[in-house]
Amino acid sequence: MAKIAPFRAVRYNLEKIQDPVSVTAPPYDVISPALQDDLYRRSPFNLVRLILGKIEPDDDAANNRYTRAAGFFRQWQDDGILVRDREPSIYLYDEEYQAEGMGTVVRKGFIALARLEDFATGMVKPHEKTLSGPKADRLQLTKACEANFSPIFGLYSDPCCVQEALTWELKKRTPDFEVTDDDGVVHRLWQVTDRTVIGRICGLLENKPLFIADGHHRYETALNYRDFRRAQSEGFSGKELFNYVLMYFANMEDQGMLIFPTHRVVHGLEAFRLEPFLTELGVYFEVEAHTVDPDDADSRRQARDILRNKGENKPAIGLFAGGRTLYVLTLKDAASMDAFFDEKTSKALRTLDVSILHRLVLEKMLHITSEAQEQQTHLGYVKNFDEPFSMVQSGQCQMAFLMNSTRMVQVRDVANAGEKMPQKSTYFYPKLLSGLVINPIVCGETVED
Known part of the structure; x- marks a missing residue:
């Protein structure tokens, strides 16, 4: 070896x-x-x-x-x-x-x-x-x-x-x-x-x-x-x-x-409207609204804790699109991801938070293609949990997807399956x-x- x-x-x-x-x-x-x-x-x-x-x-x-x-x-x-x-x-x-x-x-x-x-x-x-x-x-x-x-x-x-x-x-x-x-x-x-x-x-x-x-x-x-x-x-x-x-x-x-997470920010989408997007998200996710003060450190910390707790048992993604609301998205049914992957793709890759975000949300719902993702068209990456809130509030981006950390066992399982995660799925600190x-x-x- x-x-x-x-x-x-x-x-x-x-x-x-x-x-x-x-x-x-x-x-x-x-x-x-x-x-x-x-x-x-x-x-x-x-x-x-x-x-x-x-x-x-x-x-x-x-x-x-x-x-x-x-x-x-x-x-x-x-x-x-x-x-x-x-x-x-x-x-x-x-x-x-x-x-x-x-x-x-x-x-x-x-x-x-x-x-x-x-x-x-x-x-x-x-x-x-x-x-x-x-x-x-x-x-x-x-x-x-x-x-x-x-x-x-x-x-x-x-x-x-x-x-x-x-x-x-x-x-x-x-x-x-x-x-x-x-x-x-x-x-x-x-x-x-x-x-x-x-x-x-x-x-x-x-x-x-x-x-x-x-x-x-x-x-x-x-x-x-x-x-x-x-x-x-x-x-x-x-x-x-x-x-x-x-x-x-x-x-x-x-x-x-x-392993720390890398968060995603989305910008430059023409004619984007939040309400229809939330309705479409509701088909696949349980969508919970939590109050957050984007300018308060304690409130942001509480939001991060909520996201972590939700992600302990199933994939969970945070969505912040301005105002004082954090939406926590938890996948209703892992089998719903089967339609977005080849049948040979391992469950480990299909049910990763980042895979769900990139394939289901970014590609299917927001129409940001895999090529556009690689070129970071409409998409940016941020490591600090607090920064996406200020980027949305200032108008630098339209929305931010806040991520939980990829776990070590997930890294090992995907690698052992001979598969690749989306870019910036892991941040080893x-x-x-x-x-x-x-x-x-x-x-x-x-x-x-």
Whole structure:
């Protein structure tokens, strides 16, 4: 099944970087233009210049964000800003954060290389759809820089928490790298070179499938890059570094593993009227009206609790279209979703809150096609529960659909069925920080057995 390996990471040289937080960055796909500008200002060595460089007006095939990233990557290594570890290692990676109602939570995992497997083998299981644009972008970056700058987020199942037991003693020492990000999440990294520990951890995962939690575009990009490099090689053993990808491994049974929802906002629908829409919703859903003050934090919190409680036993979606009313939609009959899916589609996918919203509500009732959804025509995504209320009240959008979190068992069941959820069905919090370790895909090097 899964094949993982230690590697010699490229890391920031803390003898030359006095403020580590100034050089790290969130994943490229959550960096807004404003944050990109801010990261550029924080340090001339911030990783944003590698993972999401600015586009300049005179860019061409020979000089662009990808070639500039490659130039920065080479120069920073030449200048000792980035240095490569001497020994193949794995890197323990903990994230400590505050979760509402839970207090301090720590998600524990480690970073290593994972052998790239085609999805058809069933060894690596995706759960979300991908788009061609981001994959083309990441492939150009990988070709230019020959490196993985950010790890894929991978999950495995281990109810006995063997990896955690093997490594807890190692974490008693001071971390090799520790930063607190803009959201207050504390990121800690420990390098592990002990061959015995590495061997036991690698052995732990050899009989387990891997589930992609986050980084679907980057994983498919790595597959495409592997195939590109193989086509350039007269022969390959399978141990070349381009056959592997940088991955963060976390136990899906870890108590620090939380999934947050992503809410949907709808805008720009001509001739939309709420009353006929509510009538149509009533055919499929129990529609309950609850009073909410969109400007009051306590009232919004109560609305979220109502939605969570309704979603404990059956799919439930919140609808806010202005005023002081939150409509809670609970599906009357799960069998009603059969008409919107192929008969071979698993029940796990048919009865997901996000599947019901996208297929039944957005496509059938609001006529927002799957293509329009992918292009985010009439549709936007918001992670914060409070923001959709203000967006509706200000007229930025016509309505907001408030979602409950997708559960871990649902992610596993859909992935095991070989199926894909709609985009942004899961939001694994916190995000992995980019800049802790880099995997250089060095020509001629191979992984260790």
